[in-house]
Amino acid sequence: MPKLRVDGKEIETKQGTTLLQGCLDNDIYIPNLCFLESMEDPSASCRMCFVEIEGEKQPITSCTVNVKDDMVVKTDTPAVRQLQRTALRLLLSVHHVDCKHCPANKKCELQRIAKFLKVGLKPKGLERYLQETEIDRNHPFINHYPNRCVLCGKCVHICRRQHGQSVWTFAQRGFDTVISAYGEAGASSLTCGKCDACVKICPVGALTFKDVQEDG
Amino acid sequence: MNPGKNEKIDQKFSAILEAAERRRKAFTETPVPKIHIGMATCGIASGALETKKAFEEILAERNVEAIIHPVGCIGHCYAEPVVIIDHPDSGFPPIFYPEVTAGKAQMLVKLFLGEGDPRFEHILGATMENDLIPSLMEFPRFNQEKRVVMEKCGHINPEDIYDYIAEGGYSTLAKVLQLSPDEIINEVEHSGLRGRGGAGFPTGRKWKLARNTVAQEKIVICNADEGDPGAYMDRTILESNPHQVIEGMAICAYAVGAHKAVVYVRSEYPLAVNIVTKAIGQAEELGLLGKGILGSGFDLEIDVFQGSGAFVCGEETALIRSIEGYRGMPRHRPPYPVQKGLWNTPTIINNVKTLASVPPILDNGAAWYRDIGTENSPGTAIFSIVGNVVHAGLVEIPMGVSLRSLIFDICGGIPNKKKFKAVQIGGPSGGCLNEDFLDTPIDFDSLTEAGAMMGSGGMVVMDEDTCMVEVARYFLDFTQKESCGKCTFCRIGTYHLLKILQRLTKGEGLDGDLELLETLSRDIKAGSLCGLGKTAPNPVLTSLKYFREEYEAHVKEKRCPALMCRALTAFYFDLDLCARGCDACATCCPVDAVFTTSNRKKGVDQELCVKCGECLVACPPEYDAVRKVSPPNLVPFIEKIPDKKEEGR
Numbered sequence: 080m081p082k083l084r085v086d087g088k089e090i091e092t093k094q095g096t097t098l099l100q101g102c103l104d105n106d107i108y109i110p111n112l113c114f115l116e117s118m119e120d121p122s123a124s125c126r127m128c129f130v131e132i133e134g135e136k137q138p139i140t141s142c143t144v145n146v147k148d149d150m151v152v153k154t155d156t157p158a159v160r161q162l163q164r165t166a167l168r169l170l171l172s173v174h175h176v177d178c179k180h181c182p183a184n185k186k187c188e189l190q191r192i193a194k195f196l197k198v199g200l201k202p203k204g205l206e207r208y209l210q211e212t213e214i215d216r217n218h219p220f221i222n223h224y225p226n227r228c229v230l231c232g233k234c235v236h237i238c239r240r241q242h243g244q245s246v247w248t249f250a251q252r253g254f255d256t257v258i259s260a261y262g263e264a265g266a267s268s269l270t271c272g273k274c275d276a277c278v279k280i281c282p283v284g285a286l287t288f289k290d291v292q293e294d295g
Numbered sequence: 296m297n298p299g300k301n302e303k304i305d306q307k308f309s310a311i312l313e314a315a316e317r318r319r320k321a322f323t324e325t326p327v328p329k330i331h332i333g334m335a336t337c338g339i340a341s342g343a344l345e346t347k348k349a350f351e352e353i354l355a356e357r358n359v360e361a362i363i364h365p366v367g368c369i370g371h372c373y374a375e376p377v378v379i380i381d382h383p384d385s386g387f388p389p390i391f392y393p394e395v396t397a398g399k400a401q402m403l404v405k406l407f408l409g410e411g412d413p414r415f416e417h418i419l420g421a422t423m424e425n426d427l428i429p430s431l432m433e434f435p436r437f438n439q440e441k442r443v444v445m446e447k448c449g450h451i452n453p454e455d456i457y458d459y460i461a462e463g464g465y466s467t468l469a470k471v472l473q474l475s476p477d478e479i480i481n482e483v484e485h486s487g488l489r490g491r492g493g494a495g496f497p498t499g500r501k502w503k504l505a506r507n508t509v510a511q512e513k514i515v516i517c518n519a520d521e522g523d524p525g526a527y528m529d530r531t532i533l534e535s536n537p538h539q540v541i542e543g544m545a546i547c548a549y550a551v552g553a554h555k556a557v558v559y560v561r562s563e564y565p566l567a568v569n570i571v572t573k574a575i576g577q578a579e580e581l582g583l584l585g586k587g588i589l590g591s592g593f594d595l596e597i598d599v600f601q602g603s604g605a606f607v608c609g610e611e612t613a614l615i616r617s618i619e620g621y622r623g624m625p626r627h628r629p630p631y632p633v634q635k636g637l638w639n640t641p642t643i644i645n646n647v648k649t650l651a652s653v654p655p656i657l658d659n660g661a662a663w664y665r666d667i668g669t670e671n672s673p674g675t676a677i678f679s680i681v682g683n684v685v686h687a688g689l690v691e692i693p694m695g696v697s698l699r700s701l702i703f704d705i706c707g708g709i710p711n712k713k714k715f716k717a718v719q720i721g722g723p724s725g726g727c728l729n730e731d732f733l734d735t736p737i738d739f740d741s742l743t744e745a746g747a748m749m750g751s752g753g754m755v756v757m758d759e760d761t762c763m764v765e766v767a768r769y770f771l772d773f774t775q776k777e778s779c780g781k782c783t784f785c786r787i788g789t790y791h792l793l794k795i796l797q798r799l800t801k802g803e804g805l806d807g808d809l810e811l812l813e814t815l816s817r818d819i820k821a822g823s824l825c826g827l828g829k830t831a832p833n834p835v836l837t838s839l840k841y842f843r844e845e846y847e848a849h850v851k852e853k854r855c856p857a858l859m860c861r862a863l864t865a866f867y868f869d870l871d872l873c874a875r876g877c878d879a880c881a882t883c884c885p886v887d888a889v890f891t892t893s894n895r896k897k898g899v900d901q902e903l904c905v906k907c908g909e910c911l912v913a914c915p916p917e918y919d920a921v922r923k924v925s926p927p928n929l930v931p932f933i934e935k936i937p938d939k940k941e942e943g944r
């Protein structure tokens with residue numbers, strides 16, 4: 080079992096695990112949004128889980144490195160915090176912050192990270208830009224809220240893992256990138272009515288089952 | 296594979312070479328005139344197809360015998376359509392004619408081919424030394440170039456493999472198939488060749504990594520995605536001399552132990568796709584590709600894959616995803632493609648120019664290549680130079696040449712007596728440099744140090760009328776649209792940069808905007824997942840660093856010093872110069888914003904004016920009364936007399 084030093088503390092981790100998982104297993108929290116332990120290739124897209132590792136010039140994402148014996152890691156340096164706070168502010172700048180009406184309120188990863196990094200949910204300095212579509216109702220059973228989504232890709236991953244292919248995919252490019260249910264026809268055959276994997280895995284409240292009344 | 300002297304390879308290749316030389320001899324020795332026409336995309340865009348048709352028609356009509364030899368691009372895009380006429384019986388050397396329109400084609404057939412008069416006024420120069428016509432080699436645009444990759448471009452017919460072979464093509468493959476892979480890789484490593492796709496990674500080292508990876512199968516990919524706006528070197532090379540790239544791929548595949556290769560080219564390059572596909576077919580027919588190449592034990596199959604044109608698909612991991620049929624999104628490296636690439640197979644990806652450099656290197660030796668260019672960047676650099684420069688086009692120069700000699704000597708400087716302002720190198724990943732950098736040598740490290748980047752070779756020259764804030768906005772607009780949207784910094788961060796730049800160009804900049812641009816840019820560079828995001832802020836950071844006053848003028852004074860940002864400029868007519876009764880500007884204004892003053896001079900209705908600048912062009916030079924100013928409140932008040940018709944109504 081590799082032993083490493085994180086923030087001056089000696090920890091022991093499983094062999095072959097990522098540095099992020101190793102720290103989380105040892106109750107050292109590193110903000111993260113897109114990582115799942117089951118991923119073969121971590122998508123490394125949220126750019127939250129930065130740490131500094133001795134011997135590396137720049138902060139590096141801890142979900143993309145495997146633990147090594149004698150690794151010396153710092154999770155709380157000014158450079159790390161700078162990147163994490165900017166990433167969070169960027170996410171919040173395109174987020175419809177309305178926690179009271181969000182099903183994820185109090186169990187939301189964004190709230191947790193904001194609290195951890197001491198960043199207000201409505202940070203100043205950056206303009207707020209929201210997508211026009213507040214609710215994407217294309218999926219037969221599930222509504223998607225682009226202005227809540229952080230594009231972590233977990234729903235895509237979990238759906239593919241459970242059903243071999245994913246109902247959810249990334250669509251568009253650049254700032255307009257969204258998660259979208261392209262394979263609607265296939266969606267019903269994938270028994271989305273019975274599976275709630277994506278709704279459960281979403282770290283924010285961007286996927287919700289259609290409320291019968293609302294959808295009428 | 297058993298390297299070492301292999302008679303069989305030599306025999307097979309000599310037979311092919313003999314056939315090629317026979318054809319070449321017949322072609323060069325016939326007294327029939329030859330008309331070489333540049334038929335790459337740049338030529339065609341300027342009308343080469345019409346030119347060719349005109350030649351064919353007039354030759355038939357007048358019953359004049361001549362051979363039309365379609366060739367690729369010679370690199371002198373400013374002169375397209377380019378025609379070289381070789382008329383041995385006239386006593387003149389082969390002559391280079393620029394801008395040969397259909398009419399000029401007819402005239403040349405009548406007068407030069409028919410009567411032996413080469414029409415001196417239309418000549419750019421002769422392609423060889425002689426006593427009658429100045430040689431092209433007397434011009435810096437020709438004599439300061441050094442052609443390694445593009446040596447044969449514009450001289451051979453890209454659709455005829457024998458043309459390439461007659462010029463020495465594929466002899467290097469025949470030679471190196473008798474060497475061990477390690478010998479080849481060592482030679483490439485010693486040559487110091489660095490990847491021409493942007494980052495400048497040592498090619499020999501990459502090949503060695505691939506060679507040392509143990510795997511059942513390996514794949515070679517030629518990266519011809521070329522998505523930078525304004526860059527077209529790779530397209531031109533594929534269209535002008537595809538076989539040199541194919542030969543380089545075959546050598547690479549043999550050296551690393553691959554039996555499959557792919558040319559990844561964007562589908563927006565239909566001509567390149569056709570020409571490469573045809574070239575691969577011809578090489579297979581002659582046994583230069585396929586099973587048991589030239590009788591050796593080496594097999595190689597090359598496919599062409601057409602990308603759908605996303606800029607990010609030029610990034611190697613996204614390129615691989617896109618061949619696999621997924622959305623082209625980059626992934627974290629390591630693992631590098633050399634470890635785990637296409638279909639999880641070790642994959643070696645090189646740029647078109649990198650691969651095309653390989654045959655000349657192995658033909659002439661590493662030491663020869665090292666003699667060209669600089670210590671750390673040996674060889675040549677190929678740029679597509681566009682913008683405010685007299686001789687735009689493709690230029691291949693030894694590394695280490697200064698920006699000044701490239702722009703002013705080789706490319707003829709800035710047109711219209713304007714002043715040089717900036718040069719943007721490396722496209723959307725690169726930077727804008729000011730005149731302080733004109734003496735910077737062009738090589739990988741010097742450009743990176745200056746904050747620009749070699750990139751894949753796009754270069755835009757800008758004169759004093761260019762606004763650097765607008766230039767930065769243009770590039771950010773591009774990268775933002777081309778971002779794959781995967782990671783936070785690039786997807787959202789570049790959008791904020793773009794929005795801030797947009798408001799600066801509209802005169803809506805806020806205090807603190809410049810600082811915000813800087814901190815965001817730095818975080819985007821440090822935080823992004825792939826090269827696109829990591830370099831996207833470069834145009835902002837460099838222009839902000841080297842042209843800061845210009846940014847400040849936009850924020851603090853709402854002024855665009857280059858008079859380019861429409862919202863920050865206005866037109867008016869200097870009443871001392873404006874000619875009474877002249878109507879030139881009024882008739883050309885598309886929105887009727889020009890009115891007549893009480894003493895029959897002109898004024899601009901600022902409310903109506905769309906700032907197209909038509910009046911500036913229309914005003915006769917002897918009056919030169921139109922003034923463009925920034926900020927708009929510098930416009931003097933000129934009274935508009937109420938429209939009589941309206942009054943009467």
Ligand SMILES: Cc1cc2nc3c(=O)[nH]c(=O)nc-3n(C[C@H](O)[C@H](O)[C@H](O)COP(=O)(O)O)c2cc1C
Nearest residue numbers: 490491492518521522609610611645646649826827
């Ligand atoms: C956004 C982006 C776009 C790229 N586009 C290209 C391209 O069009 N052509 C190319 O050869 N390399 C491109 N690259 C670089 C490739 O990822 C890769 O480094 C290169 O093809 C390796 O070849 P080389 O070693 O011969 O330079 C791009 C990289 C990034 C990050």
Ligand code: SF4
Nearest residue numbers: 228229231232234281
């Ligand atoms: S919907 Fe939820 S799980 Fe899916 S990408 Fe968006 S935030 Fe992630």
Ligand code: SF4
Nearest residue numbers: 779781782785825828
């Ligand atoms: S940096 Fe941009 S292009 Fe690269 S992975 Fe991130 S979002 Fe995609």
Ligand code: FES
Nearest residue numbers: 123125126128142
């Ligand atoms: S958890 Fe590492 S980048 Fe998202």
